Amino acid sequence: MYVHVTGTVTEPAQLAPHAEEEARVLRELKDDGIVLSAYRRHDRPGAFLLVEADSLQDARDKLSRLPFAANGLVTYEYTEISPL
16 A cells, blocks of 8 residues: 655754664665655655555554654654555
8 A cells, every 4th residue: 555644843953863864764664665755845844755555554663663753753644545
């Protein structure tokens, strides 16, 4: 299944110490075919992700590896989507 994930940064001032590890884990998730695409928001701190997972819970579990999420610096909203 495909999942559209909207990430909202809740603690922008605390991101810097985790940024390198965040980029590394995001690359792993992309390499593993979990994160199909990722986009930075320009209207406010956050991101949009397209994720492939077995379920919404599977998507949550996999993205919880990201340091920003693991440290409570970002929240995610998950929406199941399908191709037109």
